Amino acid sequence: MKLSEAKQQFIGSWGAFGTHWGINRTMAQIHALLMISADPLTQDDVMEQLDISRGNVNMNIRELISWGLVDRVILPGERKEYFSAEKDIWKVATQIIRERKKRELDPMMKLLSQLEDIDGDKKDKDVKQFISTVSGIRKFGNQADKMLDVMIKADENWILNNFLKLFKK
Amino acid sequence: MKLSEAKQQFIGSWGAFGTHWGINRTMAQIHALLMISADPLTQDDVMEQLDISRGNVNMNIRELISWGLVDRVILPGERKEYFSAEKDIWKVATQIIRERKKRELDPMMKLLSQLEDIDGDKKDKDVKQFISTVSGIRKFGNQADKMLDVMIKADENWILNNFLKLFKK
DNA sequence: ATATATTTTCAAATATTATTGAAAATTCAA
DNA sequence: TTGAATTTTCAATAATATTTGAAAATATAT
Numbered sequence: 370m371k372l373s374e375a376k377q378q379f380i381g382s383w384g385a386f387g388t389h390w391g392i393n394r395t396m397a398q399i400h401a402l403l404m405i406s407a408d409p410l411t412q413d414d415v416m417e418q419l420d421i422s423r424g425n426v427n428m429n430i431r432e433l434i435s436w437g438l439v440d441r442v443i444l445p446g447e448r449k450e451y452f453s454a455e456k457d458i459w460k461v462a463t464q465i466i467r468e469r470k471k472r473e474l475d476p477m478m479k480l481l482s483q484l485e486d487i488d489g490d491k492k493d494k495d496v497k498q499f500i501s502t503v504s505g506i507r508k509f510g511n512q513a514d515k516m517l518d519v520m521i522k523a524d525e526n527w528i529l530n531n532f533l534k535l536f537k538k
Numbered sequence: 539m540k541l542s543e544a545k546q547q548f549i550g551s552w553g554a555f556g557t558h559w560g561i562n563r564t565m566a567q568i569h570a571l572l573m574i575s576a577d578p579l580t581q582d583d584v585m586e587q588l589d590i591s592r593g594n595v596n597m598n599i600r601e602l603i604s605w606g607l608v609d610r611v612i613l614p615g616e617r618k619e620y621f622s623a624e625k626d627i628w629k630v631a632t633q634i635i636r637e638r639k640k641r642e643l644d645p646m647m648k649l650l651s652q653l654e655d656i657d658g659d660k661k662d663k664d665v666k667q668f669i670s671t672v673s674g675i676r677k678f679g680n681q682a683d684k685m686l687d688v689m690i691k692a693d694e695n696w697i698l699n700n701f702l703k704l705f706k707k
Numbered sequence: 708a709t710a711t712a713t714t715t716t717c718a719a720a721t722a723t724t725a726t727t728g729a730a731a732a733t734t735c736a737a
Numbered sequence: 738t739t740g741a742a743t744t745t746t747c748a749a750t751a752a753t754a755t756t757t758g759a760a761a762a763t764a765t766a767t
Contacts, residue, residue: 370652370653370655370656370657371656371657371658372656372657372658372664372665372668375653375656375668375672376668378649378653379650379653379668379672382646382649386642386646388560389560389638389641389642390559390560391557391558391559391560393754393755394755395755395756404671405667405668405671405672406664406667407663407664407666407667408663412713412714421756421757422756422757422758423714423715423757423758424715424716424717424756424757424758424759425755425756425757427714427715427716428715428716428755428756431715448712448713448764448765448766449712449713449714450713450714456667456670456671456674457674458671458674458675458678459678462678469558472558473555473558477551477555480547480551481548483539484539484544484547484548486539487539487540487541487544488539488540488541489540489541494576494577495541495575495576496541497576498574498575498576498625499541499544499545499548499574501625502573502574502625502627503544503548503574505625505626505627506627508627509627509628509631562724562725563725564725564726581743581744590726590727591726591727591728592727592728592744592745593726593727593728593729593745593746593747594725594726594727596744596745596746597725597726597745597746600745617734617735617736617742617743618742618743618744619743619744
Protein backbone atom coordinates (compact mmCIF):
# COMPACT_ATOMS: atom_id res chain seq x y z
CA MET A 370 0.00 0.00 0.00
CA LYS A 371 1.20 3.50 -0.80
CA LEU A 372 1.89 5.94 2.01
CA SER A 373 -0.66 8.47 0.78
CA GLU A 374 -3.39 5.83 0.67
CA ALA A 375 -2.47 4.45 4.08
CA LYS A 376 -2.53 7.96 5.53
CA GLN A 377 -6.01 8.57 4.15
CA GLN A 378 -7.25 5.31 5.63
CA PHE A 379 -5.72 5.99 9.00
CA ILE A 380 -7.10 9.52 9.19
CA GLY A 381 -10.52 8.36 8.10
CA SER A 382 -10.71 5.54 10.61
CA TRP A 383 -9.36 7.58 13.46
CA GLY A 384 -12.05 10.14 12.70
CA ALA A 385 -14.82 7.54 12.68
CA PHE A 386 -13.42 6.02 15.86
CA GLY A 387 -13.55 9.42 17.53
CA THR A 388 -17.26 9.83 16.84
CA HIS A 389 -17.93 6.71 18.92
CA TRP A 390 -16.18 8.36 21.82
CA GLY A 391 -17.90 11.72 21.90
CA ILE A 392 -15.11 13.47 19.95
CA ASN A 393 -16.02 15.22 16.75
CA ARG A 394 -14.82 13.66 13.56
CA THR A 395 -12.72 16.58 12.39
CA MET A 396 -10.92 17.00 15.68
CA ALA A 397 -9.95 13.33 15.62
CA GLN A 398 -8.82 13.61 12.00
CA ILE A 399 -6.62 16.60 12.72
CA HIS A 400 -5.18 14.69 15.65
CA ALA A 401 -4.51 11.71 13.41
CA LEU A 402 -2.85 13.87 10.78
CA LEU A 403 -0.56 15.51 13.32
CA MET A 404 0.35 12.18 14.89
CA ILE A 405 1.58 10.75 11.59
CA SER A 406 3.36 13.90 10.43
CA ALA A 407 7.09 13.87 11.02
CA ASP A 408 7.27 17.65 11.22
CA PRO A 409 4.95 20.25 12.73
CA LEU A 410 2.25 21.61 10.41
CA THR A 411 0.63 25.02 9.95
CA GLN A 412 -3.10 25.70 9.87
CA ASP A 413 -2.79 26.01 6.10
CA ASP A 414 -1.18 22.58 5.84
CA VAL A 415 -4.07 21.05 7.75
CA MET A 416 -6.67 22.97 5.72
CA GLU A 417 -5.13 21.68 2.53
CA GLN A 418 -4.55 18.08 3.55
CA LEU A 419 -8.00 17.56 5.09
CA ASP A 420 -9.83 19.98 2.80
CA ILE A 421 -11.56 21.92 5.57
CA SER A 422 -11.99 25.60 6.32
CA ARG A 423 -9.65 27.82 8.26
CA GLY A 424 -12.16 28.44 11.05
CA ASN A 425 -12.76 24.75 11.49
CA VAL A 426 -9.04 24.01 11.73
CA ASN A 427 -8.47 26.83 14.15
CA MET A 428 -11.25 25.83 16.55
CA ASN A 429 -10.41 22.16 16.56
CA ILE A 430 -6.70 22.72 17.03
CA ARG A 431 -7.43 24.93 20.01
CA GLU A 432 -9.62 22.19 21.41
CA LEU A 433 -6.82 19.66 20.92
CA ILE A 434 -4.46 22.01 22.72
CA SER A 435 -6.90 22.31 25.63
CA TRP A 436 -6.94 18.53 25.84
CA GLY A 437 -3.15 18.62 26.08
CA LEU A 438 -2.76 16.53 22.92
CA VAL A 439 -1.24 19.16 20.63
CA ASP A 440 1.35 21.87 21.16
CA ARG A 441 2.03 25.14 19.44
CA VAL A 442 5.53 25.21 18.06
CA ILE A 443 7.33 28.41 17.14
CA LEU A 444 9.97 27.90 14.49
CA PRO A 445 12.70 30.54 14.57
CA GLY A 446 12.49 32.91 11.65
CA GLU A 447 8.97 31.78 10.73
CA ARG A 448 5.98 34.07 10.91
CA LYS A 449 3.38 31.31 11.06
CA GLU A 450 2.54 29.09 14.01
CA TYR A 451 3.22 25.39 13.73
CA PHE A 452 1.45 22.57 15.53
CA SER A 453 2.69 19.20 16.61
CA ALA A 454 1.00 16.28 18.36
CA GLU A 455 2.28 14.11 21.17
CA LYS A 456 3.43 10.93 19.45
CA ASP A 457 3.84 8.62 22.45
CA ILE A 458 0.56 6.72 22.52
CA TRP A 459 0.84 5.95 26.21
CA LYS A 460 1.08 9.64 26.98
CA VAL A 461 -1.83 10.31 24.65
CA ALA A 462 -3.94 7.70 26.41
CA THR A 463 -3.14 8.88 29.93
CA GLN A 464 -3.78 12.47 28.92
CA ILE A 465 -7.20 11.56 27.53
CA ILE A 466 -8.00 9.57 30.66
CA ARG A 467 -6.91 12.46 32.84
CA GLU A 468 -9.12 14.94 30.99
CA ARG A 469 -12.21 12.76 30.72
CA LYS A 470 -11.96 11.86 34.37
CA LYS A 471 -11.85 15.52 35.27
CA ARG A 472 -14.55 16.60 32.85
CA GLU A 473 -17.02 13.72 33.23
CA LEU A 474 -16.35 11.19 35.95
CA ASP A 475 -15.61 13.59 38.79
CA PRO A 476 -18.80 15.65 38.32
CA MET A 477 -20.89 12.50 37.99
CA MET A 478 -19.51 11.11 41.26
CA LYS A 479 -20.28 14.38 42.95
CA LEU A 480 -23.89 14.26 41.80
CA LEU A 481 -24.39 10.61 42.73
CA SER A 482 -23.29 11.17 46.29
CA GLN A 483 -25.99 13.82 46.61
CA LEU A 484 -28.70 11.59 45.20
CA GLU A 485 -28.39 8.95 47.86
CA ASP A 486 -30.18 11.10 50.43
CA ILE A 487 -33.80 10.36 49.68
CA ASP A 488 -36.67 11.51 51.89
CA GLY A 489 -39.28 8.86 52.43
CA ASP A 490 -39.82 5.29 53.42
CA LYS A 491 -36.54 3.40 53.19
CA LYS A 492 -38.55 0.20 53.05
CA ASP A 493 -40.40 1.23 49.91
CA LYS A 494 -39.21 -0.93 47.03
CA ASP A 495 -38.81 2.01 44.66
CA VAL A 496 -36.77 3.95 47.18
CA LYS A 497 -34.71 0.87 47.89
CA GLN A 498 -34.01 0.18 44.23
CA PHE A 499 -33.08 3.78 43.54
CA ILE A 500 -30.65 3.97 46.44
CA SER A 501 -29.18 0.60 45.60
CA THR A 502 -28.60 1.48 41.94
CA VAL A 503 -27.14 4.90 42.68
CA SER A 504 -24.87 3.68 45.44
CA GLY A 505 -23.71 0.77 43.31
CA ILE A 506 -22.70 3.13 40.54
CA ARG A 507 -21.05 5.49 42.99
CA LYS A 508 -18.97 2.75 44.57
CA PHE A 509 -17.98 1.39 41.20
CA GLY A 510 -17.10 4.88 40.01
CA ASN A 511 -14.95 5.52 43.03
CA GLN A 512 -12.98 2.36 42.44
CA ALA A 513 -12.56 3.18 38.76
CA ASP A 514 -11.48 6.65 39.82
CA LYS A 515 -8.72 5.29 42.05
CA MET A 516 -7.58 2.87 39.42
CA LEU A 517 -7.34 5.60 36.80
CA ASP A 518 -5.42 7.87 39.16
CA VAL A 519 -2.88 5.14 39.59
CA MET A 520 -2.66 4.45 35.87
CA ILE A 521 -2.12 8.11 35.08
CA LYS A 522 0.87 8.24 37.34
CA ALA A 523 2.36 4.91 36.41
CA ASP A 524 4.98 4.22 33.83
CA GLU A 525 3.80 2.44 30.73
CA ASN A 526 5.64 -0.84 30.92
CA TRP A 527 5.54 -1.07 34.64
CA ILE A 528 1.81 -0.87 34.85
CA LEU A 529 0.88 -3.00 31.88
CA ASN A 530 3.40 -5.67 32.72
CA ASN A 531 2.34 -5.84 36.31
CA PHE A 532 -1.28 -5.79 35.44
CA LEU A 533 -0.91 -8.63 32.98
CA LYS A 534 1.30 -10.57 35.37
CA LEU A 535 -1.67 -10.85 37.69
CA PHE A 536 -3.43 -13.01 35.20
CA LYS A 537 -0.63 -15.20 33.97
CA LYS A 538 -1.67 -17.64 36.68
CA MET B 539 -34.52 15.34 48.28
CA LYS B 540 -37.68 13.66 47.08
CA LEU B 541 -37.50 10.42 45.14
CA SER B 542 -39.20 11.84 42.07
CA GLU B 543 -36.76 14.73 41.92
CA ALA B 544 -33.75 12.50 42.46
CA LYS B 545 -34.97 10.18 39.71
CA GLN B 546 -35.26 13.06 37.28
CA GLN B 547 -31.77 14.24 38.11
CA PHE B 548 -30.29 10.80 37.74
CA ILE B 549 -32.00 10.14 34.41
CA GLY B 550 -30.98 13.54 33.10
CA SER B 551 -27.34 13.17 34.07
CA TRP B 552 -27.06 9.64 32.83
CA GLY B 553 -28.41 10.85 29.50
CA ALA B 554 -25.94 13.72 29.30
CA PHE B 555 -23.14 11.38 30.34
CA GLY B 556 -24.10 9.01 27.52
CA THR B 557 -23.74 11.69 24.87
CA HIS B 558 -20.07 12.06 25.81
CA TRP B 559 -19.59 8.38 25.14
CA GLY B 560 -21.14 8.03 21.71
CA ILE B 561 -24.47 6.80 23.10
CA ASN B 562 -27.57 8.70 22.25
CA ARG B 563 -29.22 10.64 25.03
CA THR B 564 -32.56 8.85 24.92
CA MET B 565 -31.05 5.39 24.95
CA ALA B 566 -29.05 6.30 28.04
CA GLN B 567 -32.12 7.79 29.71
CA ILE B 568 -34.19 4.69 29.10
CA HIS B 569 -31.35 2.64 30.49
CA ALA B 570 -31.22 4.86 33.56
CA LEU B 571 -34.97 4.61 34.07
CA LEU B 572 -34.93 0.83 33.85
CA MET B 573 -31.96 0.58 36.22
CA ILE B 574 -33.74 2.49 38.97
CA SER B 575 -37.11 0.81 38.49
CA ALA B 576 -37.82 -1.97 40.95
CA ASP B 577 -40.15 -3.75 38.55
CA PRO B 578 -40.04 -4.27 34.77
CA LEU B 579 -41.74 -1.58 32.66
CA THR B 580 -43.74 -1.61 29.44
CA GLN B 581 -43.11 0.59 26.43
CA ASP B 582 -46.06 2.69 27.54
CA ASP B 583 -44.54 3.19 30.98
CA VAL B 584 -41.33 4.45 29.40
CA MET B 585 -43.20 6.67 26.92
CA GLU B 586 -45.08 8.25 29.75
CA GLN B 587 -42.24 8.68 32.22
CA LEU B 588 -39.77 10.11 29.70
CA ASP B 589 -42.38 11.81 27.50
CA ILE B 590 -41.15 10.36 24.22
CA SER B 591 -42.85 8.65 21.30
CA ARG B 592 -43.60 4.99 20.91
CA GLY B 593 -41.28 4.54 17.95
CA ASN B 594 -38.43 6.14 19.81
CA VAL B 595 -38.90 3.90 22.83
CA ASN B 596 -39.18 0.83 20.68
CA MET B 597 -36.01 1.48 18.69
CA ASN B 598 -33.90 2.41 21.68
CA ILE B 599 -35.05 -0.51 23.76
CA ARG B 600 -34.17 -2.88 20.96
CA GLU B 601 -30.74 -1.24 20.79
CA LEU B 602 -30.31 -1.71 24.55
CA ILE B 603 -31.26 -5.34 24.15
CA SER B 604 -28.67 -5.78 21.39
CA TRP B 605 -26.09 -4.35 23.79
CA GLY B 606 -27.13 -6.98 26.30
CA LEU B 607 -28.13 -4.36 28.86
CA VAL B 608 -31.88 -4.92 28.87
CA ASP B 609 -34.04 -8.03 28.75
CA ARG B 610 -37.55 -8.69 27.58
CA VAL B 611 -39.62 -10.10 30.39
CA ILE B 612 -42.85 -11.97 29.80
CA LEU B 613 -45.21 -11.78 32.75
CA PRO B 614 -47.67 -14.68 32.89
CA GLY B 615 -51.18 -13.61 32.01
CA GLU B 616 -50.03 -10.26 30.59
CA ARG B 617 -50.40 -9.41 26.94
CA LYS B 618 -47.80 -6.66 26.92
CA GLU B 619 -44.05 -7.12 26.94
CA TYR B 620 -42.09 -5.88 29.90
CA PHE B 621 -38.48 -4.74 30.01
CA SER B 622 -35.95 -4.90 32.75
CA ALA B 623 -32.33 -3.74 32.99
CA GLU B 624 -29.36 -5.52 34.47
CA LYS B 625 -28.87 -3.87 37.87
CA ASP B 626 -25.42 -5.14 38.81
CA ILE B 627 -23.15 -2.29 37.75
CA TRP B 628 -20.13 -4.55 37.39
CA LYS B 629 -22.04 -6.69 34.90
CA VAL B 630 -23.23 -3.56 33.12
CA ALA B 631 -19.66 -2.30 32.83
CA THR B 632 -18.20 -5.57 31.60
CA GLN B 633 -21.02 -5.94 29.11
CA ILE B 634 -20.36 -2.47 27.71
CA ILE B 635 -16.64 -3.20 27.52
CA ARG B 636 -17.31 -6.47 25.76
CA GLU B 637 -19.51 -4.83 23.14
CA ARG B 638 -17.35 -1.80 22.49
CA LYS B 639 -14.31 -4.01 22.17
CA LYS B 640 -16.09 -6.12 19.61
CA ARG B 641 -17.64 -3.23 17.71
CA GLU B 642 -14.78 -0.72 17.75
CA LEU B 643 -11.45 -1.93 19.08
CA ASP B 644 -11.24 -5.22 17.21
CA PRO B 645 -11.92 -3.70 13.75
CA MET B 646 -9.48 -0.87 14.43
CA MET B 647 -6.73 -3.32 15.37
CA LYS B 648 -7.40 -5.27 12.21
CA LEU B 649 -7.04 -2.16 10.07
CA LEU B 650 -3.88 -0.96 11.82
CA SER B 651 -2.08 -4.22 11.21
CA GLN B 652 -2.76 -3.77 7.49
CA LEU B 653 -1.50 -0.21 7.44
CA GLU B 654 1.99 -1.08 8.61
CA ASP B 655 2.92 -2.49 5.20
CA ILE B 656 3.95 0.61 3.33
CA ASP B 657 5.62 0.57 -0.08
CA GLY B 658 8.51 2.95 -0.39
CA ASP B 659 11.69 4.08 1.25
CA LYS B 660 11.76 2.89 4.86
CA LYS B 661 14.37 5.57 5.54
CA ASP B 662 12.04 8.38 4.50
CA LYS B 663 11.08 10.35 7.59
CA ASP B 664 7.40 10.48 6.67
CA VAL B 665 7.27 6.74 6.11
CA LYS B 666 9.15 6.20 9.36
CA GLN B 667 6.82 8.41 11.36
CA PHE B 668 3.72 6.81 9.89
CA ILE B 669 4.89 3.29 10.65
CA SER B 670 6.05 4.26 14.10
CA THR B 671 2.73 5.91 15.01
CA VAL B 672 0.59 3.13 13.62
CA SER B 673 2.62 0.36 15.19
CA GLY B 674 2.67 2.19 18.53
CA ILE B 675 -1.10 2.39 18.50
CA ARG B 676 -1.42 -1.20 17.42
CA LYS B 677 0.81 -2.46 20.21
CA PHE B 678 -0.97 -0.36 22.77
CA GLY B 679 -4.32 -1.54 21.47
CA ASN B 680 -3.29 -5.16 21.68
CA GLN B 681 -2.26 -4.77 25.30
CA ALA B 682 -5.49 -2.97 26.13
CA ASP B 683 -7.32 -5.74 24.33
CA LYS B 684 -5.72 -8.42 26.48
CA MET B 685 -6.32 -6.46 29.63
CA LEU B 686 -10.00 -6.01 28.80
CA ASP B 687 -10.41 -9.69 27.99
CA VAL B 688 -9.11 -10.50 31.42
CA MET B 689 -11.33 -7.94 33.10
CA ILE B 690 -14.40 -9.25 31.36
CA LYS B 691 -13.78 -12.68 32.75
CA ALA B 692 -12.75 -11.62 36.22
CA ASP B 693 -14.92 -11.31 39.25
CA GLU B 694 -15.52 -7.80 40.47
CA ASN B 695 -13.79 -7.74 43.80
CA TRP B 696 -11.08 -10.07 42.77
CA ILE B 697 -9.86 -7.89 39.95
CA LEU B 698 -10.22 -4.49 41.54
CA ASN B 699 -8.69 -5.62 44.79
CA ASN B 700 -5.77 -7.22 43.06
CA PHE B 701 -5.27 -4.27 40.82
CA LEU B 702 -5.25 -1.85 43.71
CA LYS B 703 -2.98 -4.11 45.73
CA LEU B 704 -0.30 -3.53 43.15
CA PHE B 705 -0.07 0.07 44.19
CA LYS B 706 -0.34 -0.23 47.92
CA LYS B 707 3.47 -0.36 47.98
C1' DA C 708 3.02 54.47 12.73
C1' DT C 709 1.56 51.78 8.83
C1' DA C 710 0.99 47.97 6.17
C1' DT C 711 0.74 43.17 5.92
C1' DA C 712 0.47 38.59 7.55
C1' DT C 713 -1.76 35.66 10.56
C1' DT C 714 -5.09 34.16 13.91
C1' DT C 715 -9.56 34.30 16.01
C1' DT C 716 -14.45 34.84 16.26
C1' DC C 717 -19.14 33.83 15.38
C1' DA C 718 -23.62 34.34 12.75
C1' DA C 719 -25.40 31.94 9.07
C1' DA C 720 -25.53 27.86 6.28
C1' DT C 721 -25.06 22.97 6.00
C1' DA C 722 -24.93 18.40 7.42
C1' DT C 723 -25.94 14.94 10.67
C1' DT C 724 -28.61 12.65 13.93
C1' DA C 725 -32.73 11.89 16.63
C1' DT C 726 -37.74 11.85 16.96
C1' DT C 727 -42.37 11.50 15.67
C1' DG C 728 -46.53 9.30 14.37
C1' DA C 729 -49.25 6.82 11.45
C1' DA C 730 -49.38 2.68 8.64
C1' DA C 731 -47.98 -2.05 8.35
C1' DA C 732 -46.88 -6.19 10.52
C1' DT C 733 -47.33 -9.31 14.14
C1' DT C 734 -49.29 -11.65 18.07
C1' DC C 735 -52.74 -13.85 20.48
C1' DA C 736 -57.34 -14.74 22.60
C1' DA C 737 -61.79 -16.21 21.57
C1' DT D 738 -60.46 -17.64 11.06
C1' DT D 739 -61.45 -12.89 12.86
C1' DG D 740 -60.42 -8.84 15.22
C1' DA D 741 -58.38 -6.28 18.88
C1' DA D 742 -54.02 -5.46 21.15
C1' DT D 743 -49.41 -4.75 20.63
C1' DT D 744 -45.05 -4.13 18.31
C1' DT D 745 -42.31 -2.64 14.48
C1' DT D 746 -41.04 0.11 10.61
C1' DC D 747 -39.71 4.17 8.27
C1' DA D 748 -40.57 8.54 5.60
C1' DA D 749 -41.17 13.05 7.08
C1' DT D 750 -39.95 16.42 10.44
C1' DA D 751 -37.44 18.46 14.09
C1' DA D 752 -33.47 19.13 16.83
C1' DT D 753 -28.58 19.21 17.29
C1' DA D 754 -23.96 19.60 15.89
C1' DT D 755 -20.59 20.97 12.61
C1' DT D 756 -18.65 23.85 9.12
C1' DT D 757 -17.96 27.83 6.52
C1' DG D 758 -16.20 32.28 5.39
C1' DA D 759 -15.76 36.88 5.92
C1' DA D 760 -14.97 40.48 9.31
C1' DA D 761 -12.53 41.69 13.43
C1' DA D 762 -8.66 41.25 16.24
C1' DT D 763 -3.93 40.52 16.90
C1' DA D 764 0.93 40.14 15.88
C1' DT D 765 5.03 41.43 13.39
C1' DA D 766 8.13 43.53 10.01
C1' DT D 767 9.61 47.71 8.00
